[in-house]
Amino acid sequence: MNAKIKETILNPIFKGNPITVLVLGICSSLAVTVTLKGALVMTLSVIAVCGLSSLVLSILRNTIPGRVRIIVQLVVVAMMVILVDQLLKSFEATYAIDRQLSVYIGLIITNCIVMGRIEAFALGNKPWPSFLDGIANGAGYGMILLVVAFFRELLGSGTLFGVDILGRFGYVTNNLVILPPFALILLGCIVWVQRSIQKDLQEK
């Protein structure tokens, strides 16, 4: 694996994380992080949509008319999202989770990370690196999602992946944790931690 590919994969996970550094995809990270299971399915969905959209659009990149390129991107991304939603609905194992995530799967279309990476990377790079870039950004997004969901499910419902953890110690669940504002507070803390480790992100 050459250095450039490695950089493409590793950069979005930490140094250029789409949520904490680029501050993209904030809305859905507030909405779907109430439970770990939901966050995990959302993560996998975003990885799939991000990777495949980047791949397809990178293949098409030299043919897309410049004036309508955003529209073409949107059509392809929307198709991927609908495909993911339809697939989740048709498997017994994922049907219940799809019902739980309801509109948020559809709203991946509006997730800025997907369009952002296509605009910034896929349209200027070959298919394979673009595909990896999409997957890595989806994973970087998902990582933050899972961290936030871990704390929110644990403190808000006393469970992890639906398994009772704190409840048996008589923990009284905290409703604030379940509400979206708490996800924002958590995200703020994560950004704080990252910026104190990565000094070059701090504004002078």
Place this chain on the structure above:
Amino acid sequence: MNTNNNGYTILYTTVIVIVVAAVLAVVSQTLKPNQLANEKADVISQMMKAAGLGDKAGFEAMGNDKVLQMYSENIAEAYLINAEGATVDSLLTAPADKIQIYTPSMLKAIFKTARSGGVPEQLPVFKFKNGLTVIPVYGAGLWGPIWGYLSFEGTTFKGAFFDHESETAGLGSKIKDDPRFQDLFVDKQVLVAEEGVQFEIAKPGAHKLGESNGIDAIAGATMTSKGLNEAINLWLGLYKPLFTGIAAAPCEQQHEACEGHDCDKEQEACDKPCCQDKNTEE
């Protein structure tokens, strides 16, 4: 190649849109049977949860086939009634692939008719072998539709399950996710009165009906609770014949306690309709 002239742009977008539409159409058609099967099993497991045959997570772990099989084994009969309570048609309960149920979208049609003042022509009733009757409810929550199933014996609720499309996670979504909320319905009674069949979900201290005719609303989910209250009352109203039939049953069945009561002596018992009947008979 010049990708910026008008002809190319129009041709390109047309082709892309047609290709995408074709892909989606094919996928949608291919996956439809699976999706419908999942929805059916979901609805059936919700009804069985309401009928006290297990919990939702358990049904999800069982898989669709076993859920359908269990339904066929436990259902006594399923049929459609009209607004007067007369049976108009029956619903198939076996074999597994022919089971007929009412999906939320079908309930929505009934809800729309009823809300606009119309009289729905067909209302589904599901009778289980354990003696419980299950009826659906459907209404509007805070963000989207809410629906569910209530089981009862006589005029007493024995179980409930509710589902929703997009209620607030952790608050309104408790109607689905919190078994404790659904358990509140158990052993509560509907009030069969002149005005109709009533039940009440209200915040503690704001109950207008008797203690046994209502439950407490969910704290922090006022609009969802209100929506559920309205939905339940609307549907109980639709199913009124089912309950008034019960209330008008012979008094011996209705108040077994009346047997052996001396209606003259026991004032409380004398207030019971059957004793009043007896008094007038005498």
